[in-house]
Amino acid sequence: MAAVTLKDVAERAGVSVKTVSNVVRNAPRVSEATRKRVLEAVHELGYRPNPSARRLRTGHSGLIGLAVPDLATPYFAELAQHVRAEAAHLGLTVLIEETMGDATEELRLATGVGASLLDGVILSPLGVSPDELAAVANEFPLVLLGERSYERDQVGADHVLIDNVAAARDATAHLAGLGRTWIAAIGVDQQASATSRQRLEGFQLALHEAGVTYDPRLAPAIKEFDRRNGLLAMRALAALPARVRPDAVFCFSDLLAVGAQRALFEAGLTIPDDVAVASIDGSDEALYSTPSLTSVVPDKTAIASLAVKCLAARIRSAEPLPFEVHTAPHWLHARESTNGGRQQLFG
């Protein structure tokens, strides 16, 4: 509690408060002699700058926020690690928040906590509308993660994303390439989120290109992108009459796929012989599941790096910058859930 302040250090070093401030901020115009003396005092007393005071005075704190829907989703947890690493590289500290996809909470994080505590926020939006976010982005540094919710000419904020349509298309094409003709999709969202719509689009595109007809019965609507919904959806699909029962399924997230795998296991069906499974996310959980899950893995390092750099630039810049859209690469990792066999993991 005995917080050490600049004043204490100043007295100890026999200089003014401002000089100490200059030293700790690495400002120029400080002689080597005094710098050394001050640093000694800093070290002896264990001085640490008070972020609140600093923020109050300067308007920025070196803290940025990362707001994701759900930390228990491996994809977001892994992404958070990459963002932290990239931010540390730039001398920024990341505070992580969880929105649970709640629109109010997402807005609060961008405006409320954010505007007066954090220098900027990286937000992975789920529930909040584009208009509301655009309004915020104009007055507070904000970078949106994941898919774009708008058309290109309506962009009202910085975006870092992967090409969702292409990613879904790649995964589906891979399934079709195995000769499967009854391909289901799990992840059509009841709320018709942008992610869901784009992945469905890629799914349909790939079907079309493979000459496979799209059957809406094989694309049931779900509530959330979690294991439970994947399990329930796959269970229903597996119970379809034999003539329409799918021989492959594309899940819009790894968690959905894990749930689907579980449903297939319970139903006594074999992966991939009876049903091949592919998904999107590239989480470690998918890699280690049995069988290991074919998944489209977004370049999380690139996403994190682009997002943090973009945010840092916006924070630094005084005048408003034009909004940017960055697209990160993704790759299909074909594994046992489509290829069959047993491979040795080394990762």
Place this chain on the structure above:
Amino acid sequence: MAAVTLKDVAERAGVSVKTVSNVVRNAPRVSEATRKRVLEAVHELGYRPNPSARRLRTGHSGLIGLAVPDLATPYFAELAQHVRAEAAHLGLTVLIEETMGDATEELRLATGVGASLLDGVILSPLGVSPDELAAVANEFPLVLLGERSYERDQVGADHVLIDNVAAARDATAHLAGLGRTWIAAIGVDQQASATSRQRLEGFQLALHEAGVTYDPRLAPAIKEFDRRNGLLAMRALAALPARVRPDAVFCFSDLLAVGAQRALFEAGLTIPDDVAVASIDGSDEALYSTPSLTSVVPDKTAIASLAVKCLAARIRSAEPLPFEVHTAPHWLHARESTNGGRQQLFG
């Protein structure tokens, strides 16, 4: 950026800054008439208190930190959610930090960021020594999660934990109860962390009670509690000469068990017929894996609730409180990885 301050609201409402402050803080001694007028102005202007200024003035901000080793570990991600929920209940906001088990980082979070930005910190320590933490706990509200690293009479901070020895003993006893006699343990830590030592103790205790001899070859040392180390350790165990190859394995965490399951799958061994698997954590990943994993699940709700309440009490109290140790309950969930069969999940 156009931050609305108390001053703006005061002008709008035609009262002093202090009166507005009194209203927003729900202080007494404000007439209904002015209160109403002020709240109107607050609403019209969209005023939001500035946490930095508030923290600077009062010494507390309503923000608490949660520092865990690794967010990509399902157990910690799930715990974070519980902590957030409990804190929200008390009107506190949680900022999540990740230490990667780095001792320096753990200390920095407790003293550096913490002491001047947050009101208190809930820390799940991994690398930092008891002595260093005790020093911090005396001058800053700190609650330690997970296992106790000290003997009872040396406690230098508040603790919320489960009985690790009992938890490990329950899991191992369950394996022994299946008639298994070559029971391996995965999770003996090269750094001999407290968690690891206590779980090994429970493991040995259960073996002793079951009349099974403890063979150090069946308790290999590992580096981290992740999937990869579980995989590598199990692979080595499976390669042991037939006479000592284990017929059951107790993993010190769900991630280790997932890795172990993968290794068994690769080796063509069946769970639980050839090798039964049990672990500790009770994460959703364990529930959904194939076969579903028998795990000791700690009461995360209780852990989070106790930790947040304990921290809140310490923050509120001016004079130093005696340090407390709270133990949360845990239960064994026996599932397919020890029972065999195929059950229908509904969660």
Place this chain on the structure above:
DNA sequence: TATCGCGGTTACAACGTTGGAACCAATCGA
């Protein structure tokens, strides 16, 4: 009528920090 008490409000200072201007040598150019 003078005093007290009290609900309601305001003025002032302070939290720890930093930007800006002022200040004080010492050195330089003319």
Place this chain on the structure above:
DNA sequence: TCGATTGGTTCCAACGTTGTAACCGCGATA
């Protein structure tokens, strides 16, 4: 030798908020 320049340092004010004390009416009390 004097004024100007430069490096190094200090003083002052301000960021938005709240604790303390003071203030102002008003009705109740003596």
